Amino acid sequence: MKTRRRNYNPVAGAPTTSHRKRVKLTTSIGHNFFNMLPDDIVLSIFIKVGSTADCPSDFVAGVSTCRRFKTLGVNSLVLSKASAETFAVKAGNWSEFAHRFLQRCSDAGNVEASYTLGMIQFYCFQNRRIGAALMAKAAIKSHAPALYSLAIIQFNGSGGSKNIKDLIGGVTLCARAAFLGHIDAIRELGHCLKDGYGIGKNTVEGQRFLIEANARELSTICSKHSSALLSGDRKNLHLLVSDFGFCLPCSRSHPANRFLVDWFGDRRLDPALRVCCYGGCGRPETRVNEFRRCSVCSVMNYCSRGCQARDWTMGHNKNCRPPVRL
Structure with a gap:
């Protein structure tokens, strides 16, 4: 069965x-x-x-x-x-959706989103108070690029008149960014000490900061190109860094700066205003004659000492000549 x-x-x-x-x-x-x-x-x-x-x-x-x-x-x-590269939106693709996404990330506590959106609001859309507040939100959480950008704003008096420059505030922010290892901030602080700009003059200490900035820059670039250097490609080492005559490959700039470069490259700015001549910066003037000129050629304009040093290593050292007087 x-x-x-x-x-x-x-x-x-x-x-x-x-x-x-x-x-x-x-x-x-x-x-x-x-x-x-x-x-x-x-x-x-x-x-x-x-x-x-x-x-x-x-x-x-x-x-x-x-x-x-x-x-x-x-x-x-x-x-x-x-990451910061997650917010590397191109200027041509900027939209209300991109703005809402960055704002949502900033509200979630992302310092890179706060800094990127702050730079866009401050320089591109001229919402100075909102932009500065967003950068300050990132700076409070020890975001070195935000601290350095706020220092540049204080040094230049960006978004206002020449009389609202706060040199002491700029040096304080710059010192904090330098403490966190920001190379441009270290270099800026070194020049401030050498010139007595916003702080007591101390040539020896200023020179020490400049050497430290160059050493850090050299170490960073060499670590990124270690494989090429080990294979015998040493052509990038025969030129040294900014203040001491050596030139190194330009490191990739922050997505916020790349956005500014694209934004003001595609849009006509007021002819009286200039954009920082360092190609990796993109910051525009917020008033006439805000940026400093190169003291030799009087042609190139820079928002900061850091950008001037980087542009020097990128080729301005070969083209910088005193103006011909007739």
């Missing part, structure tokens, strides 16, 4: 052979294994992707994969850890 094989409930007991085949088929064809992952694990993956993104598309591609990823990808934990 044949006995009928009992189909066990897969939850309560072992499944039959036919049921195992059905489970395997469903798992291999119709099931998405990501649905099995807890939200915490998916969030940790997105945090890693956002914090290491090299361009906005790296982050957008992950978020737009499915509805669940779209929800988890804009979680405040993910947005607060996104």
